[in-house]
Amino acid sequence: MKYELLKTEGRAKRGRFHTAHGVIETPVFMNVGTVAAIKGAVSTDDLRDIKCQVELSNTYHLHVRTGDKLIKELGGLHKFMAWDRPILTDSGGFQVFSLAGIRKIKEEGVTFNSHIDGRKIFMGPEESMQIQSNLGSTIAMAFDECPPALAERKYVEDSVARTTRWLHRCKEEMARLNSLPDTINKEQLLFGINQGAIYNDIRIEHAKAISELDLPGYAVGGLAVGESHEQMYDVLDHVVPYLPQNKPTYLMGVGTPANILEAVDRGVDFFDCVYPSRNGRHGHVYTNHGKLNLFNQKFEKDMRPIEEGCGCPACKTYSRAYIRHLLKAKEMLGMRLCVLHNLYFYNTMMEEIRNALDAGEFATYKKNKLASMEAGEQ
Numbered sequence: 215m216k217y218e219l220l221k222t223e224g225r226a227k228r229g230r231f232h233t234a235h236g237v238i239e240t241p242v243f244m245n246v247g248t249v250a251a252i253k254g255a256v257s258t259d260d261l262r263d264i265k266c267q268v269e270l271s272n273t274y275h276l277h278v279r280t281g282d283k284l285i286k287e288l289g290g291l292h293k294f295m296a297w298d299r300p301i302l303t304d305s306g307g308f309q310v311f312s313l314a315g316i317r318k319i320k321e322e323g324v325t326f327n328s329h330i331d332g333r334k335i336f337m338g339p340e341e342s343m344q345i346q347s348n349l350g351s352t353i354a355m356a357f358d359e360c361p362p363a364l365a366e367r368k369y370v371e372d373s374v375a376r377t378t379r380w381l382h383r384c385k386e387e388m389a390r391l392n393s394l395p396d397t398i399n400k401e402q403l404l405f406g407i408n409q410g411a412i413y414n415d416i417r418i419e420h421a422k423a424i425s426e427l428d429l430p431g432y433a434v435g436g437l438a439v440g441e442s443h444e445q446m447y448d449v450l451d452h453v454v455p456y457l458p459q460n461k462p463t464y465l466m467g468v469g470t471p472a473n474i475l476e477a478v479d480r481g482v483d484f485f486d487c488v489y490p491s492r493n494g495r496h497g498h499v500y501t502n503h504g505k506l507n508l509f510n511q512k513f514e515k516d517m518r519p520i521e522e523g524c525g526c527p528a529c530k531t532y533s534r535a536y537i538r539h540l541l542k543a544k545e546m547l548g549m550r551l552c553v554l555h556n557l558y559f560y561n562t563m564m565e566e567i568r569n570a571l572d573a574g575e576f577a578t579y580k581k582n583k584l585a586s587m588e589a590g591e592q
């Protein structure tokens with residue numbers, strides 16, 4: 215059995231997921247390294263220091279620049295970036311639909327222009343699986359269309375039906391790839407993705423249909439793309455009960471610490487988001503007393519660490535005043551320290567969530583954490 219459901223509290227799940235690259239304790243936050251690097255000059259040695267369990271890389275980006283075939287020739291993504299723990303690769307679908315110049319969506323797949331050099335590329339379920347197999351990631355995501363949250367019902371229905379047909383093709387193609395002699399990770403796992411914008415009935419029907427494929431995990435996609443937090447929680451309230459409880463449940467691209475606490479409460483146990491690294495690069499840092507903007511004048515003479523008691527590489531040694539100076543002087547170290555702190559904050563929060571679930575005290579933990587972050591610094 216790949217996923218052990220260790221404990222539940224209400225709908226919240228505490229799990230353990232066994233993979234070819236080691237065990238993932240859940241709930242988990244996956245640290246986003248789009249082009250096989252966490253933006254902000256963070257190395258894989260750093261990732262080990264800041265409690266990262268799973269690194270997430272991007273199929274589309276690695277396909278258009280450097281190329282998955284070259285990465286395969288060099289031994290796969292793990293060897294290439296010197297990271298031996300689990301890696302999840304997204305399918306490229308989201309970027310194809312959001313970044314690239316789309317030319318055509320057909321039953322076979324999508325033709326688009328690379329955002330790097332404009333060259334024409336075709337990607338369908340088979341191509342996405344082949345790229346992810348070349349990368350040799352631990353978990354591959356299904357190729358899907360992510361319709362805009364506010365798209366019209368008819369468009370969403372047609373899109374979701376196609377995403378289901380694409381999922382069958384992904385599953386078949388991955389089985390074929392995993393059986394080939396020169397495949398890097400023959401135990402690569404495929405996660406299906408639930409879509410349906412904010413139409414709960416479409417999402418529920420889709421969740422039922424994809425659950426029948428008995429995949430190792432399932433994601434809820436197409437959220438955090440313009441809908442409100444309340445709409446997102448409402449979708450989770452309706453859809454998560456129709457995804458298998460004895461498999462990982464992954465909420466793609468979410469979110470703030472509060473979003474994560476609310477989603478854990480609704481049965482989600484895998485997360486990823488660019489917020490901690492993106493905000494860190496802009497000098498915005500997370501603490502248990504809310505978010506601070508280190509560019510603020512008030513930190514000019516503040517010799518305290520970003521957060522008292524934080525064990526991250528930034529807080530162990532450096533002050534707010536020094537990091538503010540580095541940011542103002544546009545020194546790369548400033549942004550690096552902020553990103554390290556933020557990822558450590560997220561990874562530590564997930565650890566606290568797991569400990570709270572183990573102790574049967576998640577409800578109390580969530581209430582206190584939210585109240586403390588809300589109250590701000592005294």
Ligand SMILES: [Zn+2]
Nearest residue numbers: 524526529555
């Ligand atoms: Zn810190």
